[in-house]
Amino acid sequence: MSDVLTELAAILEQRKQASPESSYVASLHNRGLNKILEKVGEEAVETILAARDVQSGGDSQTLVSETADLWFHSLVMLSHLDISHEQVLEELRKRFNISGLAEKAARSKQ
Numbered sequence: 820m821s822d823v824l825t826e827l828a829a830i831l832e833q834r835k836q837a838s839p840e841s842s843y844v845a846s847l848h849n850r851g852l853n854k855i856l857e858k859v860g861e862e863a864v865e866t867i868l869a870a871r872d873v874q875s876g877g878d879s880q881t882l883v884s885e886t887a888d889l890w891f892h893s894l895v896m897l898s899h900l901d902i903s904h905e906q907v908l909e910e911l912r913k914r915f916n917i918s919g920l921a922e923k924a925a926r927s928k929q
């Protein structure tokens with residue numbers, strides 16, 4: 820999973836130098852942070868609507884696709900601000916380790 824993010828993040832870095840006419844990612848950088856944030860917001864709303872549809876019996880593939888769009892545009896946002904996706908993965912790892920330790924401590928008290 821994080822391999823895919825790492826490969827995609829490397830492509831996104833390359834696209835910072837690409838021409839906006841030939842690359843969607845370059846066109847987002849060219850239009851600036853506000854446009855990128857607008858896309859993140861749009862994809863977040865579309866993800867929420869797709870999740871509600873799944874709950875009422877709709878197609879889960881639409882939710883998968885919208886979540887991919889949300890993650891993708893979030894990666895473009897981080898890249899635009901020169902923040903590595905690794906920092907986000909590290910934050911998740913840290914929380915995972917903290918909760919793992921907390922669970923162990925709780926078990927040892929039983």
Ligand SMILES: N=c1c2ncn([C@@H]3O[C@H](COP(=O)(O)OP(=O)(O)OP(=O)(O)O)[C@@H](O)[C@H]3O)c2ncn1[C@@H]1O[C@H](COP(=O)(O)O)[C@@H](O)[C@H]1O
Nearest residue numbers: 827830831834837841842843844845846858861887888891
């Ligand atoms: N993963 C993606 C990806 N996911 C979604 N999208 C694009 O995100 C856009 C979202 O759809 P919308 O209908 O909301 O967008 P739109 O109406 O075209 O855009 P706006 O006018 O609203 O800005 C679509 O144009 C999709 O093609 C992506 N575009 C590119 N990638 C990856 O990014 C890499 C670099 O792409 P380029 O910069 O195009 O070379 C590619 O190799 C892919 O791996």
